[in-house]
Amino acid sequence: MITPAHITAIRPYIPGKPIDELERELGIEHSVKLASNENPLGPSPKALDAVSEALSSINRYPDGEGYHLKNAIAAKWKVRPEEILLGNGSNELIEIVIRTYLMPGDETVMATPSFVVYDSTVRAAGGISCNVPLKDGRHDLSAMAERITEKTRLVFIANPNNPTGTTVSHAEVSLLFESLPDNCLLVMDEAYFEYVTDPDFPDSISFLRQGHDLLILRTFSKAYGLAGLRIGYAIGPRQVIKTMNRIRQPFNTNAPAQAAACAALKDNEHLNRVLEINEKGKSYLEAELNRLGQFFLPTQANFIYINLPDGFSSETLYNSLLRKGVIVRPAGPDVIRVTIGLPEENRRFINAFEDILGVFQ
Numbered sequence: 001m002i003t004p005a006h007i008t009a010i011r012p013y014i015p016g017k018p019i020d021e022l023e024r025e026l027g028i029e030h031s032v033k034l035a036s037n038e039n040p041l042g043p044s045p046k047a048l049d050a051v052s053e054a055l056s057s058i059n060r061y062p063d064g065e066g067y068h069l070k071n072a073i074a075a076k077w078k079v080r081p082e083e084i085l086l087g088n089g090s091n092e093l094i095e096i097v098i099r100t101y102l103m104p105g106d107e108t109v110m111a112t113p114s115f116v117v118y119d120s121t122v123r124a125a126g127g128i129s130c131n132v133p134l135k136d137g138r139h140d141l142s143a144m145a146e147r148i149t150e151k152t153r154l155v156f157i158a159n160p161n162n163p164t165g166t167t168v169s170h171a172e173v174s175l176l177f178e179s180l181p182d183n184c185l186l187v188m189d190e191a192y193f194e195y196v197t198d199p200d201f202p203d204s205i206s207f208l209r210q211g212h213d214l215l216i217l218r219t220f221s222k223a224y225g226l227a228g229l230r231i232g233y234a235i236g237p238r239q240v241i242k243t244m245n246r247i248r249q250p251f252n253t254n255a256p257a258q259a260a261a262c263a264a265l266k267d268n269e270h271l272n273r274v275l276e277i278n279e280k281g282k283s284y285l286e287a288e289l290n291r292l293g294q295f296f297l298p299t300q301a302n303f304i305y306i307n308l309p310d311g312f313s314s315e316t317l318y319n320s321l322l323r324k325g326v327i328v329r330p331a332g333p334d335v336i337r338v339t340i341g342l343p344e345e346n347r348r349f350i351n352a353f354e355d356i357l358g359v360f361q
């Protein structure tokens with residue numbers, strides 16, 4: 001088979017090895033995984049009960065429309081069920097929006113570094129990724145606006161951004177809409193928005209109400225702790241949702257995931273506990289990184305982007321941390337991204353990091 005050149009050009013996503021396999025290979029135990037921005041507390045017990053109940057019916061296909069979950073999301077965010085599309089994680093929604101609107105040769109504007117899936121999915125569709133460097137670790141929306149041409153169909157903003165944890169403000173997004181031409185859809189990927197505390201964070205649904213061409217992506221994988229079930233949602237103009245709906249698989253989200261997400265949405269107590277643990281972990285890590293004299297970006301999410309001192313490569317640090325049972329994510333040649341964990345996990349990371357810095361300095 002001849003592989004098309006645009007497929008060969010895609011760098012494959014390299015998943016981490018399963019923890020048990022890594023531990024066996026390295027002869028370590030009780031390692032902590034701070035590599036994938038997962039929720040360290042786990043899902044709501046009510047979501048787990050809902051999964052157990054849903055399991056007895058898995059001989060049946062799920063409700064392909066996700067009636068109950070769409071209604072629950074609609075009630076929570078005061079939107080209409082017709083403005084919602086469910087996805088097998090928000091990853092699938094990224095793929096659907098790209099496959100729906102991008103023709104080969106069309107352009108998509110995105111930041112770099114940002115969530116890697118935008119770039120690879122655009123390329124897989126034969127589209128062109130226009131990567132605009134972050135400025136001071138944040139999306140440079142005026143540079144992104146300048147990069148928009150008559151061939152641009154999509155603009156992606158991860159807000160907060162992965163891997164930096166930085167955000168763009170309501171006023172900045174307002175300004176971007178002024179330069180967004182017709183026939184160009186802004187995709188605001190808000191996978192981590194539940195964690196945000198910045199009062200200037202965009203009220204993205206209000207932009208929808210103003211009639212802007214906007215698709216908002218959210219997920220149950222992060223603050224709701226349901227990453228393994230694969231469930232996310234998009235909120236957008238009815239026409240956009242209707243069009244995207246044409247190309248999704250009929251049963252793209254499974255029944256246990258829909259049931260768990262419905263239950264999780266109602267459990268505010270659990271969500272608040274998750275957010276409180278994250279805030280405490282963030283304060284601890286920021287204070288400790290300051291004590292160690294390390295440069296990091298202030299985060300609005302559940303992970304921290306740390307610039308390594310001169311002479312440190314992220315690959316070497318990653319391997320040294322791994323041997324101490326701490327798994328993080330290299331996010332560039334001299335940066336790592338560390339997920340905020342439970343208090344003990346954060347301590348494990350800081351202790352290991354401090355040890356390694358001491359050895360190499």
Ligand SMILES: Cc1ncc(COP(=O)(O)O)c(C=O)c1O
Nearest residue numbers: 089090091115162191219221232
């Ligand atoms: C910015 C961003 N968007 C989307 C996703 C995909 O999340 P999921 O497919 O689990 O909903 C992630 C996952 O890490 C992410 O960081």
